[in-house]
Amino acid sequence: MSEKILVIGANGQIGTELVTALRGIHGAENVIASDINSPTYAIRNNGPFEFANVLDKDNLHHLFDKHRPTQVYLLAAMLSAVGEQKPKMAWDLNMTGLLHVLDFAVEFKTAKVFWPSSIAVFGPHSPQYDTPQYCVMDPNTVYGFSKLAGERWCEYYFTKYGVDVRSIRYPGLIGWKANPGGGTTDYAVHIFHEALKHGKYQSFLSANTALPMMYMEDAIRATITLMDAPAEQISIRSSYNLGGISFTPTQLADEIKKHLPDFEISYADADPRQAIADSWPKSIDDSQAQQDWGWKLEYDLPRMTQDMLQNLKELV
Numbered sequence: 001m002s003e004k005i006l007v008i009g010a011n012g013q014i015g016t017e018l019v020t021a022l023r024g025i026h027g028a029e030n031v032i033a034s035d036i037n038s039p040t041y042a043i044r045n046n047g048p049f050e051f052a053n054v055l056d057k058d059n060l061h062h063l064f065d066k067h068r069p070t071q072v073y074l075l076a077a078m079l080s081a082v083g084e085q086k087p088k089m090a091w092d093l094n095m096t097g098l099l100h101v102l103d104f105a106v107e108f109k110t111a112k113v114f115w116p117s118s119i120a121v122f123g124p125h126s127p128q129y130d131t132p133q134y135c136v137m138d139p140n141t142v143y144g145f146s147k148l149a150g151e152r153w154c155e156y157y158f159t160k161y162g163v164d165v166r167s168i169r170y171p172g173l174i175g176w177k178a179n180p181g182g183g184t185t186d187y188a189v190h191i192f193h194e195a196l197k198h199g200k201y202q203s204f205l206s207a208n209t210a211l212p213m214m215y216m217e218d219a220i221r222a223t224i225t226l227m228d229a230p231a232e233q234i235s236i237r238s239s240y241n242l243g244g245i246s247f248t249p250t251q252l253a254d255e256i257k258k259h260l261p262d263f264e265i266s267y268a269d270a271d272p273r274q275a276i277a278d279s280w281p282k283s284i285d286d287s288q289a290q291q292d293w294g295w296k297l298e299y300d301l302p303r304m305t306q307d308m309l310q311n312l313k314e315l316v
């Protein structure tokens with residue numbers, strides 16, 4: 001029997017690329033993209049689309065009843081920076097949306113659910129380097145503790161109701177097909193657009209702010225690999241650490257200069273996103289993902305930079 005996949009939050013940075021990848025594997029007609037806004041150009045004309053508001057229980061129930069999805073990817077969320085400007089809305093969207101999906105997964109016996117967590121679940125007292133799967137977690141952003149609470153709910157619904165929900169703690173994600181929205185790591189996408197358009201960029205994070213990042217190709221491949229893995233291989237039902245590549249704005253700028261020698265970077269100060277970045281780990285230990293479902297990174301900083309510039313130069 002073929003899969004019937006519902007992607008909620010399909011217009012987002014992850015959703016846009018995930019819908020395309022899933023349609024390539026399962027057939028466009030078997031992957032329903034959904035979002036609260038009209039579909040973006042990238043997904044508008046190549047498969048089914050539904051309007052979805054994760055806070056509207058009746059709307060979501062209708063989608064589950066109409067499509068009876070075998071897999072649901074819940075990507076709708078408010079990210080770290082915007083979440084600090086609208087804390088109660090961030091909590092409501094990130095939590096209520098998840099609980100609606102988990103409840104309907106029980107009611108409609110959805111075979112698998114994917115929900116994205118983030119390295120934002122770690123905080124100032126978490127180990128900063130090679131942050132392990134299990135450690136002190138004291139996130140001080142609404143986004144971070146909503147993701148931490150969400151991880152607890154995922155494990156609870158697996159243990160108590162048998163929902164096969166799987167999750168990844170994504171690092172900052174970098175891609176060229178869709179822009180990020182309201183995150184602290186967005187600088188690492190904006191810098192490429194500005195470098196090509198204007199030859200310069202002012203980073204809102206300071207020069208030596210190291211953060212775990214990942215190229216979107218790797219993030220999409222990790223997501224699908226996790227979801228395709230046999231259930232007995234999944235030992236983590238909160239969310240898997242995923243490390244990627246750790247670099248600073250300066251290191252990224254130096255890599256861009258190898259292709260655009262005249263590129264200049266400058267640094268703003270007193271941006272509120274600096275304090276968020278400073279509370280997060282510099283690097284992540286993802287050995288559990290490697291061990292359980294064979295995770296292996298393919299894009300390092302040079303390869304990601306080359307690929308971003310190669311693809312974006314046609315578009316900007």
Ligand code: VAH
Nearest residue numbers: 079080118172183184185
């Ligand atoms: C953010 N892009 O910046 C997200 C991500 C690790 C960061 O979760 O909020």
